Amino acid sequence: MLSWTVRRTRLPLLSLRCLRCRAAVATAAEGKFRVNANGKLLDVWLLVHCVSCGQTSKVTVHERVPVRSIDPVRLHAFETNDPALVAQTLLDPLVARRNRFALxxxxxxxxxxxxxxxxxxxxxxxxxxxxxxPVPVRPQRLIAQGLGISRSETERRIKCDVPLVRRTSTDFAFIVHPGPQGWG
Structure with missing residues (x-):
């Protein structure tokens, strides 16, 4: 048995329309939060930048929540721009849905x-x-890349426990049958 791992090399870009230049791509590469308190209520945003013009926009993380409802450790992580929390926030599907962006x-x-x-x-x-x-990728593409074979060859040599052509970001397994030259 062999193990393969899919990991990110950087934070993904956001498909989010810029209000200034109307470009559709933004980045959270700097990974900064903006925390604003109004009395006992708190707003938290993740700052993102347009790739084309550099315009800063805000992605809502928390809006008008009581300060006491946020764990003090998490609040400190927002205030110190913790990189792990930036990634966790950006990859959160609820944040993406609420702010209408895709990765x-x-x-x-x-x-x-x-x-x-x-x-x-x-x-x-x-x-x-x-x-x-949660990298969405077609197993067929992933297997072809990993084995160094064509995608059509994967259909002949691979038995997979998930559909080969449907995007997935969950763990899966497959069986490789030998080809004319063995592995690849």
Whole structure:
């Protein structure tokens, strides 16, 4: 059995319309929060920047919530712009839905694979794929990239426990059957 890992290499871009230049791509690369208190109520935003013009926009994280309803450790993480909390907030589907943006994962992830099957591995070979981040990718594309074969070849040689052409970001496994040259 082999293990593959899908992980992000950077934060994904946001598909979010800029109010100034009307471009559709923004980034949260600097990873800063804005926290504003109004009496006992608190607003928290994640600041994002337009890739085209640099205009700063706000993505609402919390709006008019009582200060006491937020865990003090989490509040401190907002105030200190904790990078892990920036990533967690950006990848939160509820935040994306509330603020009407989608994530663009192009060139923001990589597949980590071992160089090939062990010399004593018998055919067929089982491969388990683990997602460290919710990267939506078609298993067919991922398998073709990892094995160095065409996507049409994956249909002939792969038995997978998820549909090959449907995007997924959850762990899955597949079986590789030998090809004319073995592994790849």
């Amino acid at each position: 663009d994962w192009s060139d923001a992830w990589c597949l980590v694979t071992p160089p090939g099957p062990p010399a004593d591995a018998g055919w067929p070979i089982r491969v388990e794929v683990e997602f460290l981040d």
